Amino acid sequence: MYQFYVFEIQTYADGTYGHIVHPVYDTDETAARLKAESKYYEVLAAAAISDLPEHGAILVRSNCMPMMNKVYTHIQPEPEPEA
Secondary structure, eight states: EEEEEEEEEEEOOSSSEEEEEEEEEESSSHHHHHHHHHHHHHHHHHHTTTTTSSEEEEEETTTTTEEEEEEEEEOOOOOOOOO
């Protein structure tokens, strides 16, 4: 069995953080890697259009070696001044 992990990391507007772990595996090493890359890009597709200040992902092997990572930083609108 070959396993990879996609960690989805989110920064919220109030400064707190969240994360989701997506384990991906297969009995074939190539299939496991390709499934993991697919999940990685699926997460990034959502992160690219996210409303969160920061939203990204990192793909790692089961031995903790990072393979890919990317974060999207989205400029947050300034609050309207009070009258």
